[in-house]
Amino acid sequence: MPARGGRWDGFWEQRARQLQRQLQAKEERLVEAETENAVLHLRLAQYREMIKKSGGETTQVHVQCGDQKPLQRPGPLAASRLRLVAQRLKRDVEVLHSWSLGLFRRYQDAQRDCLSEIVTAVQRAPLCHEALPPAGPLEAGCLERSLQEMTERYQQERRERRRLHNTLVELRGSIRVHCRLRPVLPFDDEFRGPGSQNSPVSGAVAHALDDETILVECSRPGRPLINKTYTFERVYGPAESQRAVFEDVCPLLTSFLDGYDVCIMAYGQTGSGKSFTMLGPRPEQDPALPSGPHGHLGIIPRAAGEVFRLLAENPSRRPEVDVSVVEVYNNDICDLLAKDSCAVVSRAKCQVLTTTEGRKEVSGLTRESVQSAVELMTLVAAALRLRTKQATAVHADSSRSHLVITVTLTAAASSCSTADRQSDQSPPAELRGPTPRRPAPGRRPGAARTVSSVSPRTRGLGQGSQGPGGQVLSKLQLVDLAGSECVGVSGVTGSALRETSLINRSLAALADVLGALSEGRGHIPYRNSTLTHFLQDALGGDAKLQVIVCVSPCQKHVAETLQSLGFGARVRQVERGRPAPRKPRR
Numbered sequence: 001m002p003a004r005g006g007r008w009d010g011f012w013e014q015r016a017r018q019l020q021r022q023l024q025a026k027e028e029r030l031v032e033a034e035t036e037n038a039v040l041h042l043r044l045a046q047y048r049e050m051i052k053k054s055g056g057e058t059t060q061v062h063v064q065c066g067d068q069k070p071l072q073r074p075g076p077l078a079a080s081r082l083r084l085v086a087q088r089l090k091r092d093v094e095v096l097h098s099w100s101l102g103l104f105r106r107y108q109d110a111q112r113d114c115l116s117e118i119v120t121a122v123q124r125a126p127l128c129h130e131a132l133p134p135a136g137p138l139e140a141g142c143l144e145r146s147l148q149e150m151t152e153r154y155q156q157e158r159r160e161r162r163r164l165h166n167t168l169v170e171l172r173g174s175i176r177v178h179c180r181l182r183p184v185l186p187f188d189d190e191f192r193g194p195g196s197q198n199s200p201v202s203g204a205v206a207h208a209l210d211d212e213t214i215l216v217e218c219s220r221p222g223r224p225l226i227n228k229t230y231t232f233e234r235v236y237g238p239a240e241s242q243r244a245v246f247e248d249v250c251p252l253l254t255s256f257l258d259g260y261d262v263c264i265m266a267y268g269q270t271g272s273g274k275s276f277t278m279l280g281p282r283p284e285q286d287p288a289l290p291s292g293p294h295g296h297l298g299i300i301p302r303a304a305g306e307v308f309r310l311l312a313e314n315p316s317r318r319p320e321v322d323v324s325v326v327e328v329y330n331n332d333i334c335d336l337l338a339k340d341s342c343a344v345v346s347r348a349k350c351q352v353l354t355t356t357e358g359r360k361e362v363s364g365l366t367r368e369s370v371q372s373a374v375e376l377m378t379l380v381a382a383a384l385r386l387r388t389k390q391a392t393a394v395h396a397d398s399s400r401s402h403l404v405i406t407v408t409l410t411a412a413a414s415s416c417s418t419a420d421r422q423s424d425q426s427p428p429a430e431l432r433g434p435t436p437r438r439p440a441p442g443r444r445p446g447a448a449r450t451v452s453s454v455s456p457r458t459r460g461l462g463q464g465s466q467g468p469g470g471q472v473l474s475k476l477q478l479v480d481l482a483g484s485e486c487v488g489v490s491g492v493t494g495s496a497l498r499e500t501s502l503i504n505r506s507l508a509a510l511a512d513v514l515g516a517l518s519e520g521r522g523h524i525p526y527r528n529s530t531l532t533h534f535l536q537d538a539l540g541g542d543a544k545l546q547v548i549v550c551v552s553p554c555q556k557h558v559a560e561t562l563q564s565l566g567f568g569a570r571v572r573q574v575e576r577g578r579p580a581p582r583k584p585r586r
């Protein structure tokens, strides 16, 4: 907004410029007049010369006449005619002269008037400024009104954007499958499984043809080369950045805030880039905090940053964010945030329970309340230090467990969320559940709280904390699965062999569940594995599920790559009902 003084200065500047333009136009006309004057002076001089000449001629005529008087005297008629011409010329010259003088004077007056107008205007400027009525409150009122209008329009646009976004995600299907092809890396040459010593390992046989298609060259000794192509909603080539991957999953976080359950899961063989995609490089040694440099951050730290950024946009929702971190190791669920009575980490084992509403919950799981992305990632980094790892012939830092980070949001429903629009329907019985549980007053962020098998659906803030639009209760699960591996290639033995076998079995169970879902079978074998039992709500429920299939480009991994791509293709065939936001409490 221009300052009041500045506005009037602007006005007078504009006025002075206008007057200057007028002055300039008049000056031009003056020059024209002066030129005309000069022409007239010239013509006057010419007439004078002509008169003089005609006078001389007359005298000459007279002389001649006198000389020849006796012979031929001019008639009195001719002489009087000449006199008349001379007089007429003289009169014309006088008229022209006075006209040009008048013109000159008129222009001189106009110029004087212009100048005095400018001077008066400039002199009056400060006076006018002082004499003006106080415009401040009036102007401020106008500005406030227009600001309010703009804010309302902005909110309307945001509501529309959210609505379109959720429709788009729903139209795309509640399960989306992306594929990420990692680059050939130095360790691809370092680790060679038995029997692969003589085969070229760093030659890439998998290629991203475009951003929806991946091609794998399948060659077998003595057989012609076969190219297999797979299409997914999105295929990332080896050069694509962490940011590009996150940008595509980021809209799901808006859904999470709108009350949808969301699950983002990385699947693939060992060493294919799942942890890199989900967490970034080596986050447990160098905790990938969203406040740090963002270059290589994976989906989890970026999602943490985005969730809290979105929540900060609407603090009136009074959000509460809890986080739990578990690993599914050897078919057991271990709570990576659990501590014993001496506050020492205990990796307590937990069980999956089915709540009265038929949802899956982990009993006795530690949930930590967090108030920022940095707090959330600090907890994740601490949990990752406990995650089971083992060096294999394929990958020096191989994760031996499935990692599941669950972020639970409890907040007043946003006035512009899809959840809120759907809340027009009467809430289901389970949402009018038992006495709402308030968070312990004064509980510090990060202070542990143990939650029993009470479903988040039945949890909520007290009546006093409820927003006018009810409450949103939603769950974001971020899953970094353990890698499938071929024992012959990874070269594991002893206890690691058992781990590998259990990892492969749980992944096979996952494939079975998705296969059963894609075929629309009546019985879905969730209970065949702890992993699928735990993830049942995300796999077969009404959550939005995003699977990122990670694959290696190397020849030596081609069998596992084809298996992973086949898994991704199968997941794409799963048809479920449209995802629904969890209905808010009223």
Ligand SMILES: Nc1ncnc2c1ncn2[C@@H]1O[C@H](COP(=O)(O)OP(=O)(O)OP(=O)(O)O)[C@@H](O)[C@H]1O
Pocket (backbone or CB within 6 Å): 181, 182, 183, 185, 238, 268, 269, 270, 271, 272, 273, 274, 275, 276, 277, 281, 282, 395, 397, 398, 399, 400, 481, 482, 483, 484, 550
């Ligand atoms: N897109 C990529 N760009 C650069 N480096 C990558 C990429 N993907 C993976 N890597 C690197 O490859 C190595 C293996 O990746 P990562 O640890 O993510 O594999 P993984 O699939 O999680 O393996 P595992 O299942 O055995 O834990 C890591 O050193 C990682 O930094």
